[in-house]
Amino acid sequence: MEKKILFLQGNEACVEGALYAGLDFFAGYPITPSTEIAEQMSFRLPKIGGKFIQMEDEISSVCAIIGASLAGHKVMTATSGPGFSLMQEALGYAIMTEIPCVIVNVQRGGPSTGLPTSVSQGDVNQARWGTHGDHAIIALTASNHQDVFLMTVEAFNLAETYRTPVILLFDEVVAHMRERLVVPEKDEVSLVHRLRTSVKEGVDYHPYLPREDGRLPMSDFGGVHRYNVTGLFHDMWGFPSSNPGVVQGLLRHLMDKINNNTNRINRFKKYDLDDAEVVLISYGSSARSALHVVQNRRPRGERLGLLELQTLWPFPFDVVRDVCRNARFVLVVEMNMGQALQSVKLAVDEPGKVFLANRIDGSFITPTDIRNVLRVIQGKGV
């Protein structure tokens, strides 16, 4: 069979990935630069018997997908900075109640209404710390449409595996740029389906008792097991509890199930890193310019390499430390004031050799921008 090849926007690649992963419920509220996702969903979902609803705001959108997930659906919402800010309380609820869902944030310039139609990567730390309280989170990103597709499928897989919300942190350039997507054939990319309990009717089902492998089998609302779901600290039945042992146990479980699996959740790409003297670290659309610099300079004998991050959270500290060990310089390339930079500095043995090439004016960071910073670091003058 011939492969299906499409020429489309990143937002549409995300839609394709979500549908491939089995998405059948979407709720959202329009906001640039994510709106095309909602528009496409309203057209595509009813065709496969799925459901789309435009809610009254982003708060209700994320609440609605959490509700639908409990009914057994694979669910997603999509937004941008202002809407993502509104979603934070319910995001914490999904973390606490361990309800799988996917939240897309197509980043634009912030804070506030900021730059609605311009690119930014300023929400990296918000994705990590936006909701209150100690918690762990998974956030993925991508620099091209093939990877937007794959990371979207990954997001659904990880959401089901770890019973957690997963954030897809795209940016305006990737979202609105058009390029080729080769749609994988059915079964080419493996999918994780919802793990449902095998406990029979009438037997006590514990919605919050992890199996030996750490996974928690679910039971759909409307099924034979009736249980309680609450954002309060709760015991294995879902009953509220303020027992210190229960509280501590649950919080540790929520952190450990993700942090202890960092190596499994980690997605990244390595380019020319083996002998690299200068290691570039980038992600999202910025990584396209960074890769261009590496590919352009290598033939001239400059030993540059690139680590492209696709999992931003949990941050791949070990991988970063490893690839930076022998580097003279590390250059983090991103479109913000240095958000991934902070984590990279934490990761490496010598933080003093880590520099930032960034742009914060709504313009896309170009290879020239990166080269200019490289020249300064390398003492070649401006």
Added chain:
Amino acid sequence: MPVKDYIRERFFPHLWCPGCGHGIVLNALIRAIEKLGLSKNEIAMVSGIGCSSRISGYVDFHTLHTIHGRALAFATGLKLGLPSLNVIVPMGDGDALAIGGNHFIHAARRNIEMTAIIMNNRIYGMTGGQYSPLSGYGTMATTAPFSNIDHDFDVVDLSIAAGATFVARTTTFHVHQLIDILQQAILHEGFSVVEVLSQCPTYFGRKNKMGSAADMMTHYKDQTTPIGSKAKKENPALIERGVFVQKEMPEYCKEYDKIIERAMGRSESTPIS
């Protein structure tokens, strides 16, 4: 089925104060469900945060205790995701109409089938007695120490204006009427609103010198009257009780099923118009 079979005994004792009206609502709701003969597996209760919202923990249904003000938004996703569920959404007055006011009017406008119960004690009970959008002008609260200058909503008028297709009001004193109204509301195919005046002796009662819980319930008896009664004509200050609106309108989930049929009938090449 006896009432006890609908509750989760493991969850008791409940956290409500002695004399709180919310327990009466719980009792009436269970009796209404029992009379309708619904199976526990087909009922989902979705609530927010507040003393009233704790009701969901005590019943043996599929229960979702969510975040303050957003119960109807969660319920909308759950219902659209599984339209065969009977969805019941008990809310406090602050939960439903302050922080959750926007979700309330939009759920009513969509006419999505679910039963919204507003347990109106005219106060924020859970946080200790601050005024709510239903406290009303001239009342006292911990955040209105010199008396409240906020005007209140009329829940019935608001619900009707927002498009709810079943709207009723009663009180914790009128338990038989409450059971009857709840039955009708649950059976109604559309968005139904039941406002229940429910006493909070601990805060609203104490702050406003309303006496004991029994005094507050007697007050409900004296200050309310059936819709269109002679007493109402003579004394317009009386609050009317009963079913104000009950009408048929296309229900949201059923309408969406038609969208699916339309979308599936179309060929893939049809452009989006």
